[in-house]
């Protein structure tokens with residue numbers, strides 16, 4: 001078969017883009033060479049519907065071992081009693097939990113998308129808002145912090161069957177114990193979606209949802225630095241929050257419901273190459289080296305937040321406890337969309353993002369979201385953060401000046417040229 005040069009040239013171009021630029025998208029990271037090797041391995045050829053020891057296909061002895069190792073490592077990493085490593089993505093992990101825990105039409109209570117929540121937490125354009133009855137809590141206007149009184153009031157008023165704690169653009173730690181109190185008051189299942197800060201949580205740097213939440217989901221490709229994918233977990237003592245009975249009178253186990261929520265509920269064959277890559281990434285996360293990495297991600301985010309504040313940027317909540325920050329650009333007279341586009345021209349990647357109480361549409365937005373997982377993997381430290389913020393500021397203050405943007409791109413490329421990536 002002829003090599004598909006057209007696609008491989010594009011892959012090479014994307015590789016150069018990743019090497020040359022400053023990557024600040026909070027949900028992105030650079031996986032290790034061994035994680036990428038597993039993603040490109042022969043395991044992509046194998047069908048393995050079912051679970052280890054209970055497959056619907058022959059020849060699964062090897063992949064059974066791989067999946068079992070991935071499950072065991074995920075459980076050790078998060079102190080979980082149960083883990084399902086098959087979700088193809090964070091969205092499918094959440095879909096499976098909804099499928100397993102509640103019925104179409106049931107009320108759910110999630111974090112408002114425009115305040116920092118995720119599409120799968122009840123957005124009207126997503127399955128979660130179309131199949132279920134979505135209600136929302138948000139942040140306080142004056143502090144930018146989750147409004148726990150509003151959460152509690154909304155729960156009492158709406159009587160949700162499921163409450164979701166977690167966000168895509170919230171820079172502060174989450175009080176999972178408080179969420180549990182609210183959930184218990186109304187008899188709701190509590191799901192923590194820790195997709196963003198899961199690496200920090202795994203290393204004990206942020207509050208642990210496992211003792212408080214019935215179910216925990218995460219993506220594996222953000223702070224966890226693994227392959228693209230999802231993971232579902234439960235801590236101890238949460239195996240039957242519903243007391244559901246099977247026909248023979250035995251209790252229906254929550255773990256069985258979640259497993260069938262993934263397969264056959266909303267996926268067919270698991271991606272065994274990705275599961276192998278997840279196992280490798282979880283192994284990497286279990287090391288002290290990863291703890292140092294996570295501490296550096298947080299230190300970098302903190303230093304970057306302070307540098308933005310020093311330049312009169314308006315950070316929602318005034319700073320960060322985790323790996324990211326959300327910046328309201330309205331005092332800088334530039335929209336999120338214009339900022340994102342100008343920064344790309346200077347080889348700096350961020351994403352435009354709605355800010356709480358935004359006055360712009362989701363396609364334009366008033367803000368940007370910035371995160372440090374990827375630049376920390378590239379080896380940038382606290383001392384580099386003020387310079388990175390200087391470069392961003394230069395772009396935003398001159399966003400229509402192509403000469404300035406080109407000059408900043410040169411500085412960006414120079415900064416990143418001695419930061420190895422992909423062993424290059």
Ligand code: PLP
Pocket residue numbers: 027088089090091092094117118120166167168193194195196219229230
């Ligand atoms: N949940 C949260 C909080 C997220 O931030 C994301 C992704 O950004 C997801 C779920 C969905 O993950 P995926 O893009 O893998 O479907």
